[in-house]
Amino acid sequence: MLSELKSIIENVALPKQMPDGALEPTLSVAQIEELAIRFGTDGKTIEVTALENGILPERYLRNFKSFNLSDQLRLLKSKVAVVGLGGLGGTVLEWLTRAGVGHLNLIDGDRFEDHNLNRQLLCTQNRLGTAKARAAAERACRINSSLTVEAHTEFLTAQNAARLVSECHVVVDCLDTIPSRFAVEAAVKTAGIPLVSAAVAGLTGHITTVFPQDRGLELIYGPAHELKEAKGVETILGNLPPTVGLIASIQSAEVIKVLLGQDDQLLRNQMLMVDLSSNTYEVLKLI
Amino acid sequence: MDATIDLKLFATLAAHTPHEASRYPITTGMTVAHLIELLQIPPVSAKLIFVNGIRVDLATRLNGGERVGIFPPVGGG
Numbered sequence: 001m002l003s004e005l006k007s008i009i010e011n012v013a014l015p016k017q018m019p020d021g022a023l024e025p026t027l028s029v030a031q032i033e034e035l036a037i038r039f040g041t042d043g044k045t046i047e048v049t050a051l052e053n054g055i056l057p058e059r060y061l062r063n064f065k066s067f068n069l070s071d072q073l074r075l076l077k078s079k080v081a082v083v084g085l086g087g088l089g090g091t092v093l094e095w096l097t098r099a100g101v102g103h104l105n106l107i108d109g110d111r112f113e114d115h116n117l118n119r120q121l122l123c124t125q126n127r128l129g130t131a132k133a134r135a136a137a138e139r140a141c142r143i144n145s146s147l148t149v150e151a152h153t154e155f156l157t158a159q160n161a162a163r164l165v166s167e168c169h170v171v172v173d174c175l176d177t178i179p180s181r182f183a184v185e186a187a188v189k190t191a192g193i194p195l196v197s198a199a200v201a202g203l204t205g206h207i208t209t210v211f212p213q214d215r216g217l218e219l220i221y222g223p224a225h226e227l228k229e230a231k232g233v234e235t236i237l238g239n240l241p242p243t244v245g246l247i248a249s250i251q252s253a254e255v256i257k258v259l260l261g262q263d264d265q266l267l268r269n270q271m272l273m274v275d276l277s278s279n280t281y282e283v284l285k286l287i
Numbered sequence: 288m289d290a291t292i293d294l295k296l297f298a299t300l301a302a303h304t305p306h307e308a309s310r311y312p313i314t315t316g317m318t319v320a321h322l323i324e325l326l327q328i329p330p331v332s333a334k335l336i337f338v339n340g341i342r343v344d345l346a347t348r349l350n351g352g353e354r355v356g357i358f359p360p361v362g363g364g
Contacts, residue, residue, distance in 0.1 A: 088364040176364035201361040204298040219342065220335060221360060228331060233299040234363030244364075273358070275297050284356070285341045 005039055005049050013055045018064060026058040032146060043146030044102055047076055059144065060100050071260050072100055076146075078259045079103035081164060081171045083156050083184050085132040086110070087239055088198055089174035090122040091248030092255070096172075097140045099256055103148040104140055107164055108132040109155035119241040155180075161187030170258045172251065173197035177231060182224040185210060185217050194258050198251040202237025203276040205247035208286070209254055209267045219286040220271060243276055250274070290315045290351025296326070297358045303328050313349050320345035323357070334360040 012035075013025035027035075027050050035046045047057045051073040056064060060072050067075065078101050082089050085108040096104060110132050116123040122135045137151035156164055161184070165171050171188045173195055175181050181197060188195045189212045197217060198207040210216035218224065250272060257265055269287045273280065294311040296304045303326045305311055313322065323333045323345070335358040336343055349355070 084364050086364050174364050176362065178360065178362040181362070198364075199361045200363045201298055201359075204358075204361055206361060221362075222334065229360070230362075232360035232362035233332075234361065236299050239363045273297075273356075277301065278295070278297075280295065280297075282340065282356075284337050287342070 001039060002049065005035070005041075005046070006053055008035065009046070009050050009055055010053060013050070016058060016061060018061070020065075024064075025055045026061065027055055028058050032057060042148075044076065044148065047100075047146050048073065051076065057100075057146070063099065067099075067260075074261075075100045075256070075259055076102040078170075079105070079168045080255060080259070081105040081107060081168045082136070082174060083107045083164075083171060084174035084176065084180075085122060085136045086116060086174065086176060087119040087241075087244035088200070088248040088251065089132075089172070090120045090136065091245055092172055092174055092252050093136050093140060094121055094143075095249060095252035096255065097143045097147060099252070100144065101147070101256075101259065103150075105150045105152060105164060105168060106133050106136040106140070107152045107154070107156050108136070109153055119239055119244040156184055156187065158183060158187065162191060165191050165193055168193055170255050171195050172255055174248070174251070176234075178221050178227055179224070179230050181217055182221075182227075188212070189216070196251055196254045196258065198247050199232065200239055200243045200247050201232050201234035202240060203243055204237075204274065205243050206271045206273045207247060207250050207254060207267055208271045209258065211268055214268060215287065219269070243274070246276070247274060290349075292322075292349055292351065293354045295354070295356045296328075297356065298361060299359050300328055300332060300357055313351060315350055316348050318345065319343060319347045319349065319355070322349065322355070326357075328357065332359045333357050 015023040016026040032043050032046045036043045112123045131153045133151040133153045137149045140149045192212045195210040271284050291310040294308040337356040
């Protein structure tokens with residue numbers, strides 16, 4: 001089947017002009033859907049076969065050449081867990097889906113409430129009271145039906161963590177309490193998976209990347225056992241839409257860099273701090 | 288000439304920002320803990336302290352000329 005699929009893809013691929021003027025063979029969304037039905041397979045198989053044979057699904061055309069064909073293939077074969085699908089998670093989901101990350105585990109036991117509407121892209125009036133993980137999965141499928149998307153309507157705990165992050169290449173911490181962030185960090189360290197963590201309050205936010213052998217979040221929040229409060233100053237300052245969108249976008253870029261193996265460009269043992277009130281953007285060294 | 292630091296207080300701590308914070312006078316050799324006390328910041332709120340872009344602890348001494356940034360805990364999403 002694969003050799004037949006390969007030759008059909010090569011025959012139907014249409015050359016499209018790249019931003020630099022070069023012509024590259026591409027496959028449209030409609031062609032991908034048609035071939036998936038014809039071969040009784042899924043869109044991802046069609047896209048993987050295309051990319052392996054030098055053909056770019058047109059949906060990724062504007063990722064090119066920042067992502068070359070092998071980068072795009074690597075993203076499509078990647079699995080990422082997004083933990084928390086509120087402000088940060090909703091935006092991270094949007095960018096990872098559009099970037100073409102092939103498998104997303106979407107984890108949140110929460111439901112939408114009115115006060116989510118100011119910043120959470122997945123939260124719309126008609127969704128109030130419904131599960132965040134289901135809204136996230138639906139959004140991802142509407143954007144890119146070639147992806148594998150799992151909705152987990154449960155909170156990540158020490159008990160279910162191993163199952164929920166199994167075989168993931170990166171876990172994204174988009175949570176909203178400090179103890180739950182430590183719980184996710186403990187789980188991914190046990191599983192040996194990198195974590196990209198971000199947090200916001202008012203016009204301030206920060207992002208860091210933690211590999212299993214790194215000290216990680218204790219460098220930002222102090223040791224977990226010394227935590228006095230579950231929340232930070234967001235209880236006073238709130239969570240503002242531009243901060244959430246910006247910090248989540250930086251977090252998404254960091255996830256993609258981890259997936260593409262750009263290890264020397266990560267925020268390991270560092271924290272990118274953004275303060276939109278004073279227009280301060282600085283990479284701070286945590287050790 | 289007296290020693291000064293370039294002081295930046297973030298998020299809720301911005302309310303504690305003194306006049307002319309970019310040339311805030313210090314006593315040479317004073318600790319970060321003493322600085323936080325002078326600024327009347329509750330110690331539990333000064334979660335993260337950076338001197339010249341590097342995280343330091345409360346016992347770190349300041350000599351003047353440093354850039355000092357102080358953050359409260361931030362945990363929202």
